[in-house]
Amino acid sequence: MKIAVVTVYDGLNYGSYLQAFAMQSCLEALGHEVVFVQRMTEEENLALFTTNRPQEACDPLRRLWRFIRKKTVLRKQIEKENQYYRQQFPLYRKAWERFALVSPEQLDGVDCIVCGSDEIWNPANPNIDVPFYTCADFGHDIPKVAVSVSIGNAQTTDFADCPEAVSALREFSAILVRDRRSQEIIGDLTGCAAKITCDPTLLVDRELFRNAAEIPAIEGAYMLVYTYGLTEEESRIIRHFAREHQYRIVSACMDIPVADQVVSASPLAFAGLVSGAACCVTTTFHGTIFSLLFAKRFCSIARYPKIEELLSETDAREHLWDSMLPDDFEKCMEPEVDRAALSGRLQKMRKESLAQIDRALALCERHSEGERP
Numbered sequence: 001m002k003i004a005v006v007t008v009y010d011g012l013n014y015g016s017y018l019q020a021f022a023m024q025s026c027l028e029a030l031g032h033e034v035v036f037v038q039r040m041t042e043e044e045n046l047a048l049f050t051t052n053r054p055q056e057a058c059d060p061l062r063r064l065w066r067f068i069r070k071k072t073v074l075r076k077q078i079e080k081e082n083q084y085y086r087q088q089f090p091l092y093r094k095a096w097e098r099f100a101l102v103s104p105e106q107l108d109g110v111d112c113i114v115c116g117s118d119e120i121w122n123p124a125n126p127n128i129d130v131p132f133y134t135c136a137d138f139g140h141d142i143p144k145v146a147v148s149v150s151i152g153n154a155q156t157t158d159f160a161d162c163p164e165a166v167s168a169l170r171e172f173s174a175i176l177v178r179d180r181r182s183q184e185i186i187g188d189l190t191g192c193a194a195k196i197t198c199d200p201t202l203l204v205d206r207e208l209f210r211n212a213a214e215i216p217a218i219e220g221a222y223m224l225v226y227t228y229g230l231t232e233e234e235s236r237i238i239r240h241f242a243r244e245h246q247y248r249i250v251s252a253c254m255d256i257p258v259a260d261q262v263v264s265a266s267p268l269a270f271a272g273l274v275s276g277a278a279c280c281v282t283t284t285f286h287g288t289i290f291s292l293l294f295a296k297r298f299c300s301i302a303r304y305p306k307i308e309e310l311l312s313e314t315d316a317r318e319h320l321w322d323s324m325l326p327d328d329f330e331k332c333m334e335p336e337v338d339r340a341a342l343s344g345r346l347q348k349m350r351k352e353s354l355a356q357i358d359r360a361l362a363l364c365e366r367h368s369e370g371e372r373p
Contacts, residue, residue, distance in 0.1 A: 002032070002033045003033065003034050005027070006113060014253075018270065019148075021098065022208070024098075024099065117150070121165075123158040123161060137164075145363070149176070169189060177194045177196055179306050198350065202350060203357075209271035215272030216263055222278060230256065250273070280299070282301070283301045298337070318332065
């Protein structure tokens, strides 16, 4: 089939890109042709992530967000973030060349729409256009499935402001979600039982990522830190551990105070950064996934329940640092990942998820041939 994927392939963070890249690779391996539905131009994307867009050109929610930031965040920090996005943007622009793009008006010949993965159904996130990511305004005559979608930290009540999205959800042939919370709330909204599938980055072989880009050259042994921010106490404990073990602290793109070195790299080079590290520390979902896939030793700080759920599913809770005590951090970093055991667990998750995806796509295929699922 020709499949149009609707997801945040163009978010300026590693996880957004890598889940889209993995989804494309997974669907192509199943024999399908894949295109991505473009929500905005590259110029509009950059304007979304920086604060240079004219006030009158912003929607009301974006204007409110900018007003609050100007009142609560130091201007130097805003300028620092803008500099980061402009520095990273060319790297992402190059990576996006791997995706064939179509507009919502160019879906002729598309047999199926796949929405997913990531938190594309999170109405609590002001940067997520939930009606777009539920296909509320396009593709009504094309069968749709959702794969590994998430609502993030949203509540059922958050969907009251986007009734068109809720109506669109009820048109899906099948909905596969990424976590139990999304399963529960999507079930409440649609009356249908959503199945759980793992993130697309776990559906493909890890070598796919490592072979896709050059590995950044970093001198000496280093600890990779991938986070949007750490508390002062977390930074102090991490810095002490790194000094004791003579590790340089390398941050993946984020200019955080604890880092000795900040490495700007393309999203596909992220796997190389992880695999080359002596150990990793992360507060993110995809940072945890890639630590599981590549890291020798790692520690995850579960800012969100999805991280803790992932570590439980992979039987890797010993790498969860939730006490914020130095001794417990040491214990998290002591055990090396048991590659053989983890591989077996991931193979089981992958097999079960691919079976669910196969069934969902089969429903779409029958629907596109005229048979109602």
